Amino acid sequence: MKYLPRIDESACAAHGDCVEIAPAVFALNDVAHVVGEGPPELIMEAAEACPSVAIVVIDEDSGEQVYP
Numbered sequence: 001m002k003y004l005p006r007i008d009e010s011a012c013a014a015h016g017d018c019v020e021i022a023p024a025v026f027a028l029n030d031v032a033h034v035v036g037e038g039p040p041e042l043i044m045e046a047a048e049a050c051p052s053v054a055i056v057v058i059d060e061d062s063g064e065q066v067y068p
């Protein structure tokens with residue numbers, strides 16, 4: 001199972017919670033960007049921690065959105 005995160009740049013408030021949780025997956029400049037891969041649990045943890053619900057998570061196998 002592989003989860004792909006996507007940033008909704010119009011929703012991202014650039015507070016950096018995702019980068020703190022998963023620095024190998026997210027980086028921050030004006031808004032957050034996806035810069036790497038990580039285990040599904042870590043990607044979900046970061047997505048659930050985002051105060052702006054700006055991280056959309058896609059299940060790569062099914063193509064379905066699993067969060068939010």
Ligand code: SF4
Nearest residue numbers: 012013015016018050
């Ligand atoms: S936690 Fe959410 S709002 Fe904060 S930088 Fe990451 S994507 Fe943007």
